[in-house]
Amino acid sequence: MNEFEIIKHYFTVASHRKDVLMGPGDDCALLQVPPHSLLAVSTDTLVSGVHFFADMDPMALGHKALAVNLSDLAAMGADPCWVSLALTLPEVDESWIKGFCAGFFELAEYYNVALVGGDMTRGPLSITVTVHGTLPEGKGLRRNGARVGDGIYVTGTLGDAALGLQQVQGKVTVPEQYKDFVRTKFEHPHPRILAGQALRDIATSALDLSDGLAGDLAHVARASGMRAQLELEQLPLSAAMLATVSREQAWELALTGGDDYELCFTVPELYRGQLETALAHCGVKFTRVGRMLAGEPGVELTSKGRPYQLASQSWDHFRSV
Amino acid sequence: MNEFEIIKHYFTVASHRKDVLMGPGDDCALLQVPPHSLLAVSTDTLVSGVHFFADMDPMALGHKALAVNLSDLAAMGADPCWVSLALTLPEVDESWIKGFCAGFFELAEYYNVALVGGDMTRGPLSITVTVHGTLPEGKGLRRNGARVGDGIYVTGTLGDAALGLQQVQGKVTVPEQYKDFVRTKFEHPHPRILAGQALRDIATSALDLSDGLAGDLAHVARASGMRAQLELEQLPLSAAMLATVSREQAWELALTGGDDYELCFTVPELYRGQLETALAHCGVKFTRVGRMLAGEPGVELTSKGRPYQLASQSWDHFRSV
Incomplete structure (x- = not known):
């Protein structure tokens, strides 16, 4: 497989979410937020040599890159829905990508989170994930709500x-x-x-x-x-x-x-x-x-x-x- | 200013958008998508040495990082609303950040786009922007709709x-x-x-x-x-x-x-x-x-x-x- 095929093969994963009207492959993803819901969004970047060792098992890294972002949704009390993945790689290494995707998608499927877009670029290894979740209106576990005696x-x-x-x-x-x-x-x-x-x-x-x-x-x-x-x-x-x-x-x-x-x-x-x-x-x-x-x-x-x-x-x- | 103060100073920009219920500073941003609207999302990464020269004027870079993402919303026909910025920097250089923010926020303000979150990490210079826009239900300029004779x-x-x-x-x-x-x-x-x-x-x-x-x-x-x-x-x-x-x-x-x-x-x-x-x-x-x-x-x-x-x-x- 050439690099386009590798990417298409590993990153095009069918989602069963009906709220994804357009997934990867167009200029934007088109998503349907349920009525009376808020959208919760969080972004985290993991940089090789800073947040993880360059030789970290790619499957663990794929899991962790999504997990640390889902953790932010958890902290807000949100239901995970969609994720964008921006992956910067020094080279296209099929076995590495295969491992990364195995870890990433295993967790994504567990929570029924659909990959809806992203970017893949050449450069020093780093991963930026943006997760989207929903919450009933009026909800949301903020940091500023603690009260004396809690x-x-x-x-x-x-x-x-x-x-x-x-x-x-x-x-x-x-x-x-x-x-x-x-x-x-x-x-x-x-x-x-x-x-x-x-x-x-x-x-x-x-x-x-x-x-x-x-x-x-x-x-x-x-x-x-x-x-x-x-x-x-x-x-x-x-x-x-x-x-x-x-x-x-x-x-x-x-x-x-x-x-x-x-x-x-x-x-x-x-x-x-x-x-x-x-x-x-x-x-x-x-x-x-x-x-x-x-x-x-x-x-x-x-x-x-x-x-x-x-x-x-x-x-x-x-x-x- | 130390690096926390620099970041707080330059990246905490008040937004007048009433649909931002929680902006940067909590685990997630909380956003209100208008009724009968779709959410359009796009992500692009710019890597130093790949997508731009390392010595590019930071103000132009700040503009461009947002512009290329807004361009994806434009191509879908969406109204720009919110943006997340993941910035990876080799060092905290106040004058560089000041320039970058000047270019980024000038364009953001022009289109009334609110910065709602992101991440700032240390590492080789790269910028990942995720933009969010909205579209009336049933709309969206996709790539697959062309017809013979158009x-x-x-x-x-x-x-x-x-x-x-x-x-x-x-x-x-x-x-x-x-x-x-x-x-x-x-x-x-x-x-x-x-x-x-x-x-x-x-x-x-x-x-x-x-x-x-x-x-x-x-x-x-x-x-x-x-x-x-x-x-x-x-x-x-x-x-x-x-x-x-x-x-x-x-x-x-x-x-x-x-x-x-x-x-x-x-x-x-x-x-x-x-x-x-x-x-x-x-x-x-x-x-x-x-x-x-x-x-x-x-x-x-x-x-x-x-x-x-x-x-x-x-x-x-x-x-x-």
Whole structure:
């Protein structure tokens, strides 16, 4: 196959969505947003050597490029619908493209997301994905809705992806039985779509954890104009984490490690029962890790009721516009 | 200013669009598509060294990155609404960003397009823009709607951008009085938004010219399942073009030069009067350059009624998915 054929072969995937009136191949995709719905849009770029290693398994990369974008829809409580893929490749390598597409489309099909367009260009390897979802009018889990007294919750366990990165880098020795688990957490994050949908009528705010709980939660605190107080003993840590590093190191990874793609959200005490029911219904584990307080916007760490100081800072990078 | 402040300063531009319920700064933008409308989406990536020279004036680049995307909306006949910008930069250079934003937002404001999100990452310079527009239900200028007997039309003049590129490369000597004109055509394309909107009820197919008329029109011929016959004597050529190269070279540039971002569209003979009125109304010049014929899908060049053979082929590159 020549490169046009390769691209046509791998990127032309039939979709069963009836709301795609025109998919890839014309100047624009034409899409039908359901009545009384809002459109939710998010874009993320992954650059080789910055966000992933150049030799990363292409199937894992295809999965991750879509997963980190779907995670943004999850954090808004939206239903995923359509995706555009802009792929910049140094060369057309059929086996690489095949792997990338396998990972990308497996996840896309799981959530019934249709690839509706994009661009393929030659250049240094990078991937920009734009996802589109819909939400009932009046809904949407924003960052600025937290209220004083709300509980702060997270899904899953924290810091495992950062531990997976350290394992790949040879900085830690993860016990044999946990090696695959942490590698999967790092390379194969699963967007919390169902949890996001379930939280639509319950949470007052939400975001997804991409840079570490401490830094990410600070966005909610700032946007909502209050303090977020975390109790470190409450942070959900995996058995893999506890078997590999000290509790203090685990907290550090949970608070400042990136790439977890779990949801962090706030819920009024009144809705605690409703929250239990809703998340049990979709089989997602969650943990209360703190509460919102009146005061100067920021994040406050406590251990056994006392202030706690982190050794490091959250990973710095350019931030989303 | 540090890099966060620079980004916040230059990329947080207030929009007056009431359909943006949440702009940049949350996990997703939240947008309201009007009732009985379709959503039109297009994505294009520009890579340094591939689509533009690394030292290109950032203001022109900011303009062009948005313009080439708006051109896709124009080719569909859509009304531009919202844009996401994924910018990958090797470093945060305030004067470069300032210039880029000046060019980008000048064009965005002209068409009342709101920046609703995106991503900013560190890496080799590249820009991915995703534009969103709306169209009345049932409308949309697709590539597959041409009918046998339709006239083939183009807006503006062709090949000037390619001539501008050759000027920058020192391959041609454009007469002094035309130097600025061809440079502007190359660096500062203007999307044919108004023409696209005016063509919604008249044209049977349309696309924008990004790779050269011969190659681009072949997409329409293939999608519509018929032949496109061009009369080379009809190709609209600028005074700058005619003063710089021979007529045969001019045809070559018009047919295979890229970056014109004019519209090419087909119209039934019956609607010729309506077409004159509609495009006169928005002040856009257009020219009939050929017609659609029954036969094997492809593009057929004629000069004085005889077949004409091009010396070169249209610029090859990866194509859009």
